[in-house]
Amino acid sequence: MIKLFKVKEKQKELAENANGKPPVKKQSAGELRLHKDISELNLPKTCSISFPNGKDDLMNFEVTIRPDEGYYTGGTFIFSFQISPIYPHEAPKVKCRTKVYHPNIDLEGNVCLNILREDWKPVLNINTIIYGLYHLFTEPNHEDPLNPDAAAVLRDNPRLFESNVRRAISGGFVGQTFFPRCI
Amino acid sequence: MAETSAQLSRSRDLDKLLLRPGPLVDSSFEPGPDLRDDLKEYVKVLVVGAGGLGCELLKDLALSGFRNLEVIDMDRIEVSNLNRQFLFRLEDVGKPKAEVAAKRVMERISGVDIKHHFCRIEDKPIDFYSDFNIIVLGLDSAEARSYINAVACGFLEYDDDDNPQPQTIKPMVDGGTEGFKGHVRVIVPGVTPCFECTIWLFPVQVKFPLCTLAETPRNAAHCIEYAHLIKWDEVHSGKTFDPDNPEHMQWVYQEALKRAELFGITGVTYSFTQGVVKNIIPAIASTNAIISAACALETLKIVTGCSKTLSNYLMYNGADGLHTKVTDLMKSSDCLVCGPGILIELETSVTLRKFMDMLEDHPKLHLTRVSVTYRGKNLYMQAPPVLEEMTRPNLELPLFDLMSKTRKDIIHVNGMAGEGDKKQSCLRKLRIVFKGIDGVTDVDMAGGA
Numbered sequence: 001m002i003k004l005f006k007v008k009e010k011q012k013e014l015a016e017n018a019n020g021k022p023p024v025k026k027q028s029a030g031e032l033r034l035h036k037d038i039s040e041l042n043l044p045k046t047c048s049i050s051f052p053n054g055k056d057d058l059m060n061f062e063v064t065i066r067p068d069e070g071y072y073t074g075g076t077f078i079f080s081f082q083i084s085p086i087y088p089h090e091a092p093k094v095k096c097r098t099k100v101y102h103p104n105i106d107l108e109g110n111v112c113l114n115i116l117r118e119d120w121k122p123v124l125n126i127n128t129i130i131y132g133l134y135h136l137f138t139e140p141n142h143e144d145p146l147n148p149d150a151a152a153v154l155r156d157n158p159r160l161f162e163s164n165v166r167r168a169i170s171g172g173f174v175g176q177t178f179f180p181r182c183i
Numbered sequence: 184m185a186e187t188s189a190q191l192s193r194s195r196d197l198d199k200l201l202l203r204p205g206p207l208v209d210s211s212f213e214p215g216p217d218l219r220d221d222l223k224e225y226v227k228v229l230v231v232g233a234g235g236l237g238c239e240l241l242k243d244l245a246l247s248g249f250r251n252l253e254v255i256d257m258d259r260i261e262v263s264n265l266n267r268q269f270l271f272r273l274e275d276v277g278k279p280k281a282e283v284a285a286k287r288v289m290e291r292i293s294g295v296d297i298k299h300h301f302c303r304i305e306d307k308p309i310d311f312y313s314d315f316n317i318i319v320l321g322l323d324s325a326e327a328r329s330y331i332n333a334v335a336c337g338f339l340e341y342d343d344d345d346n347p348q349p350q351t352i353k354p355m356v357d358g359g360t361e362g363f364k365g366h367v368r369v370i371v372p373g374v375t376p377c378f379e380c381t382i383w384l385f386p387v388q389v390k391f392p393l394c395t396l397a398e399t400p401r402n403a404a405h406c407i408e409y410a411h412l413i414k415w416d417e418v419h420s421g422k423t424f425d426p427d428n429p430e431h432m433q434w435v436y437q438e439a440l441k442r443a444e445l446f447g448i449t450g451v452t453y454s455f456t457q458g459v460v461k462n463i464i465p466a467i468a469s470t471n472a473i474i475s476a477a478c479a480l481e482t483l484k485i486v487t488g489c490s491k492t493l494s495n496y497l498m499y500n501g502a503d504g505l506h507t508k509v510t511d512l513m514k515s516s517d518c519l520v521c522g523p524g525i526l527i528e529l530e531t532s533v534t535l536r537k538f539m540d541m542l543e544d545h546p547k548l549h550l551t552r553v554s555v556t557y558r559g560k561n562l563y564m565q566a567p568p569v570l571e572e573m574t575r576p577n578l579e580l581p582l583f584d585l586m587s588k589t590r591k592d593i594i595h596v597n598g599m600a601g602e603g604d605k606k607q608s609c610l611r612k613l614r615i616v617f618k619g620i621d622g623v624t625d626v627d628m629a630g631g632a
Binding site: 001002003004005006027028029030031032033035036038039040041042043048049050051055056058084085086089090091104106107108110111112114117118120122144145146148 | 211213218221222225226316317325326329330333349350354379382383385387388389390391392393394397398412413416417420485486487488519520554556558559560561564565566567569570573574595597608610
């Protein structure tokens with residue numbers, strides 16, 4: 001290829017003053033795939049999405065879930081999504097921004113959802129994750145606890161769990177922990 | 184140029200490759216002293232990474248007759264590097280790797296010029312990369328490879344028949360190691376598969392379920408990840424964990440140790456903590472040497488044509504006995520990064536809406552429910568409603584204006600392709616050319632992903 005390199009060297013000299021290409025903004029393959037995911041979103045009416053940095057930054061967004069059935073009916077829960085440039089090779093990073101009394105979400109906002117970590121596959125997409133999150137509110141489960149206290153109450157005393165959830169989302173203490181109102 | 188006998192004898196072995204013909208040479212091979220001199224004078228190589236592979240690569244390339252090298256690395260030297268990154272000494276700890284590596288090789292090998300760049304690869308303008316004839320990668324992450332790959336493929340241009348234009352090809356040689364295992368691959372954009380064509384080759388990182396970490400840890404790694412991912416946030420609200428800060432690492436180690444004791448688990452050590460948190464697999468000096476040697480030789484072969492090159496992926500596994508195999512991986516023809524994309528000629532007056540209608544009738548596309556993105560600007564989104572609304576005004580604007588009046592460029596679209604029941608969601612790269620505009624060059628951009 002050396003000969004090509006030499007040719008190129010000459011071309012470069014000739015093209016030195018010619019005006020070049022437009023300013024190049026690199027769009028990663030991850031961004032393109034995400035663009036597809038987002039433009040194909042088909043969300044249930046209980047979920048909505050927003051882009052705090054405007055329409056051209058899809059890599060960081062928020063999803064708001066307002067369950068209309070189950071223990072969490074009436075509450076509003078916000079999740080932040082952070083997408084890697086090698087998405088979907090790597091799963092999105094998702095955190096719950098609303099402090100919630102939930103067996104599978106801890107008080108720091110970590111979420112135990114299998115498809116966010118151990119079961120993530122590149123064929124999954126943003127829509128799948130949002131449905132997965134929504135499912136956590138309609139069917140909280142005590143088998144994958146991140147908040148062990150809440151999980152134990154759900155397992156042993158669903159009625160108490162229900163009233164604890166009501167108290168938490170209306171703004172109040174459950175045990176020693178205060179939950180701000182999110183209705 | 185008068186050469187000393189020492190210099191002559193230094194290139195003796197190289198001369199055997201470059202001065203005489205042979206049965207295995209590439210079709211373009213023209214042996215002779217000119218070739219050796221051109222190698223010194225015209226060829227500029229960029230080495231990405233000055234770590235385990237980078238040190239070896241710089242030494243190997245310099246000894247193989249390359250004179251103009253540059254190296255880029257964002258890291259500083261750490262004590263734990265010294266067992267294998269042989270260009271560094273104890274007194275270098277804390278200094279930039281690229282700087283020290285360049286200096287040491289230049290001290291040892293006369294006539295070699297190595298420029299160093301102590302920064303992130305993303306910090307360099309794209310033009311920086313266009314200066315090199317070939318890029319050799321000694322990296323440790325899929326993300327960095329993906330970035331360099333996109334940059335190198337971005338220079339590639341195709342002719343009207345979708346053939347890559349040879350003078351726009353920027354070849355890459357990629358090395359990688361993990362303990363006893365390694366790989367070497369030759370990426371000639373437009374000819375062999377690019378990194379993105381075969382990203383599935385990269386193992387997905389193992390991630391433990393958070394609830395296992397929180398509730399039922401069973402091994403030392405679980406305890407470490409608990410301290411790192413859960414306990415840290417609980418205690419340091421708002422402060423982000425920095426894996427390069429020894430105090431942070433020490434804190435995680437101590438917490439992991441406490442947790443391991445609580446659950447009767449053994450095996451948490453400081454170095455294992457570092458390994459789990461930073462996803463470090465112990466590096467083996469000899470694996471690095473083998474992989475780098477193959478990379479340097481492939482670089483020489485690509486540049487001079489003195490022998491056929493690796494086609495195109497070598498895997499090396501020294502873990503259980505020794506196994507090595509070469510696989511000719513396939514290019515993905517509609518790769519968004521290295522593929523030609525579909526050529527579409529347009530009038531400058533065509534609006535975005537009209538353009539989207541045209542895609543539906545296009546014989547190669549039959550695309551409906553189209554969304555369009557151009558260099559990070561979302562021109563139109565079918566969903567969600569909030570973005571559809573924000574991008575709707577663009578529909579009535581000329582695409583030429585939306586593309587900053589660029590005569591030729593790449594645009595990406597997605598939607599439903601195919602007809603009838605066989606509709607399938609897809610993402611496509613398009614090469615847009617506007618008619619009736621005077622251009623400086625007459626080639627089509629292929630990159631942009």
